[in-house]
Amino acid sequence: xxxxxxxxxxxxxxxxxxxxxxxxxxxxxxxxxxxxxxxxxxxxxxxxxxxxxxxxxxxxxxxxxxxxxxxxxxxxxxxxxxxxxxxxxxxxxxxxxxxxxxxxxxxxxxxxxxxxxxxxxxxxxxxxxxxxxxxxxxxxxxxxxxxxxxxxxxxxxxxxxxxxxxxxxxxxxxxxxxxxxxxxxxxxxxxxxxxxxxxxxxxxxxxxxxxxxxxxxxxxxxxxxxxxxxxxxxxxxxxxxxxxxxxxxxxxxxxxxxxxxxxxxxxxxxxxxxxxxxxxxxxxxxxxxxxxxxxxxxxxxxxxxxxxxxxxxxxxxxxxxxxxxxxxxxxxxxxxxxxxxxxxxxxxxxxxxxxxxxxxxxxxxxxxxxxxxxxxxxxxxxxxxx
Amino acid sequence: xxxxxxxxxxxxxxxxxxxxxxxxxxxxxxxxxxxxxxxxxxxxxxxxxxxxxxxxxxxxxxxxxxxxxxxxxxxx
Numbered sequence: 001x002x003x004x005x006x007x008x009x010x011x012x013x014x015x016x017x018x019x020x021x022x023x024x025x026x027x028x029x030x031x032x033x034x035x036x037x038x039x040x041x042x043x044x045x046x047x048x049x050x051x052x053x054x055x056x057x058x059x060x061x062x063x064x065x066x067x068x069x070x071x072x073x074x075x076x077x078x079x080x081x082x083x084x085x086x087x088x089x090x091x092x093x094x095x096x097x098x099x100x101x102x103x104x105x106x107x108x109x110x111x112x113x114x115x116x117x118x119x120x121x122x123x124x125x126x127x128x129x130x131x132x133x134x135x136x137x138x139x140x141x142x143x144x145x146x147x148x149x150x151x152x153x154x155x156x157x158x159x160x161x162x163x164x165x166x167x168x169x170x171x172x173x174x175x176x177x178x179x180x181x182x183x184x185x186x187x188x189x190x191x192x193x194x195x196x197x198x199x200x201x202x203x204x205x206x207x208x209x210x211x212x213x214x215x216x217x218x219x220x221x222x223x224x225x226x227x228x229x230x231x232x233x234x235x236x237x238x239x240x241x242x243x244x245x246x247x248x249x250x251x252x253x254x255x256x257x258x259x260x261x262x263x264x265x266x267x268x269x270x271x272x273x274x275x276x277x278x279x280x281x282x283x284x285x286x287x288x289x290x291x292x293x294x295x296x297x298x299x300x301x302x303x304x305x306x307x308x309x310x311x312x313x314x315x316x317x318x319x320x321x322x323x324x325x326x327x328x329x330x331x332x333x334x335x336x337x338x339x340x341x342x343x344x345x346x347x348x349x350x351x352x353x354x355x356x357x358x359x360x361x362x363x364x365x366x367x368x369x370x371x372x373x374x375x376x377x378x379x380x381x382x383x384x385x386x
Numbered sequence: 387x388x389x390x391x392x393x394x395x396x397x398x399x400x401x402x403x404x405x406x407x408x409x410x411x412x413x414x415x416x417x418x419x420x421x422x423x424x425x426x427x428x429x430x431x432x433x434x435x436x437x438x439x440x441x442x443x444x445x446x447x448x449x450x451x452x453x454x455x456x457x458x459x460x461x462x
Contacts, residue, residue: 033398036419036429040398044430048402062450064403231397233427241452244397 001331002368006361007148007176007199007309008335014202014265017258021204024257031250033230043253050256051243053263057271058193058211059184065212067246068256072175073099075194075210078246079171080104080142082221083192086111089137091168093125093154094118095147095344100173104142113137119347122300123152131162142171145181149344149355150299151282151306153181160189169216175199176307180278180362182271191215200274202266202362203259206252218242225249274362279303281360281369285310288373294380298348298355311348311355314376316383319356322376326356330375334358389458391439392421396452398428404451405432411445413438424457433459 003011024046030039032047048063055063069075080103084090092100094116104114115133119125130141141163146153156172163170171192174183178193179200185193190213197207212218223238227248232239239245266274282303289297294315300306314322323336337354338345345351356376360369395401401417408415415434424431434442439456446453 033428041417041430044398044402048399048406051399051403052406064399064451229397231427239396241396243399 001333002372004332004334004358004360004364004368004372006364007307007339007357007359009198009205010200010202010361012363013204013258014262016261016265017203020261021254021258024254028257031230032253034250046260047251047253047256050260050263053260053267054195054209054211057183057263057267058178058195059186060193060211061186061214065214065242066209067212067243068207068209068251070206070252071198071208072173072194072196075196075208076100076142076171076173077103078210078224079192079194080107081224082246083140083169083216084112087137088112088139089135090114091130091133091138091141091143092116093130093143094347095123095125095150095152095154096144096341097148097173097175097344098340098342099175100142100144101343116343119147119152119154121348122298123147123150123344123347124300124305125152125154127155127158127162130159131166134166134168138166138168140169140171142173144173144176145183146176146307146309147299147341147344148176148309149311149339149341149350149357150348151176151309151311152300153177153305153307156190157188163191164189176309179266180271180274180307182275185211185213197255197259197262200361201259201262203262204255207255207259210246212242218245221245223248277362278308278360281364281366282306282308282310284366284369285358285360285373288370289376292373292377292380294384295376298350308361309357309359311350311357312376313350313353313355314380314383317379319354322356322379325379326372326375330372330378332372332375389436389460391434391436391442392418392424392457392459393432393434393442393446394420394424394454394457395428395431396454398430400451400453401428401430401432404446404453407445407449407451408432408434408442413442413445415442421459423459424455
């Protein structure tokens with residue numbers, strides 16, 4: 001079996017993740033921030049360590065501005081619903097995941113509008129087009145760091161500079177990049193960074209967060225959820241300070257224990273080294289796919305301009321049929337279809353049938369990639385001859 | 387009997403952040419359950435040496451870690 005679906009969720013996870021989860025459930029288990037006993041303190045210490053590691057990975061100076069969520073979708077919703085008000089306008093891109101577009105459309109009912117700036121068919125985006133879409137009502141630029149369909153990296157640092165120059169907030173969806181592409185919030189002028197723990201960060205599902213930059217006043221954020229925080233229990237309103245303002249109900253401590261182990265592994269391995277490995281995978285995958293007759297590859301087709309996510313189609317075969325045959329006949333696991341990002345497929349010209357998406361991860365081998373592309377070649381030959 | 391200083395925080399996240407900052411700065415601090423004569427929801431607080439209390443508070447203010455009250459209690 002060859003797992004090439006790391007863009008959906010990474011697998012296997014980082015060494016130590018499963019052990020950390022087991023250790024937490026077996027030896028700690030208590031609720032952080034609710035009690036003063038030793039196990040509660042140990043749980044709080046674990047959560048704090050994960051906050052510190054998260055802040056450190058993204059260059060965020062204050063770990064108390066790391067708010068844990070269930071995933072990146074949750075984090076994006078916390079940011080959009082929390083900060084936008086009727087009359088506000090948001091600039092985004094045409095390769096966004098539904099995690100961005102759906103909340104923006106929902107907010108449309110509350111009088112909040114957005115412009116999805118068209119990307120080129122390879123997903124690339126000209127920062128000048130973003131700037132041109134800014135109106136007097138614009139308060140935020142919100143976009144993905146990389147297309148989850150095409151792998152295309154958007155010019156986040158240039159767009160961050162535009163946002164700062166124009167006095168706008170910059171929300172970056174790092175679902176596809178956190179853990180495999182260096183991210184420095186102050187340098188890239190990112191005000192809000194939404195991340196998930198279960199993709200390139202190599203942690204468990206049910207983990208993620210929103211890192212809130214220094215320019216965002218917590219008093220401006222309307223919490224999507226309200227409830228118990230373990231703090232200010234005598235008051236019946238949400239505490240005004242971070243992280244409690246946006247973190248209520250018991251945290252996913254079990255998942256965070258695993259995320260902590262994953263972050264420690266990534267920090268020790270080094271993001272730059274991980275990126276180099278992923279680029280080598282991407283280069284090999286692109287070269288091999290390019291050589292297969294009947295296969296059309298989407299996206300920038302350049303390892304320096306994309307993540308290790310490669311979308312393609314086989315002439316004469318639907319993506320869903322290809323996905324099924326790859327699994328059943330060759331043991332190759334990937335994702336086919338629209339990948340929750342219909343606009344990205346419209347942009348690439350692959351709507352409505354979608355694409356076959358191969359997404360190797362840090363633990364994929366070159367043999368895995370060549371074997372998978374051999375299987376694609378086999379299917380392509382069959383589709384051509386039938 | 388010398389006094390020690392108890393620093394209370396709004397959340398356990400603040401306690402843990404403060405403990406790390408103070409220890410990284412070479413200051414003595416200890417995490418204890420909140421003494422019964424005081425009150426804090428999160429149940430834990432930090433205790434620092436009297437002679438380092440001012441430095442500790444200045445550091446926490448500088449790093450923008452909110453703390454609620456500083457109370458002096460007899461050393462135990």
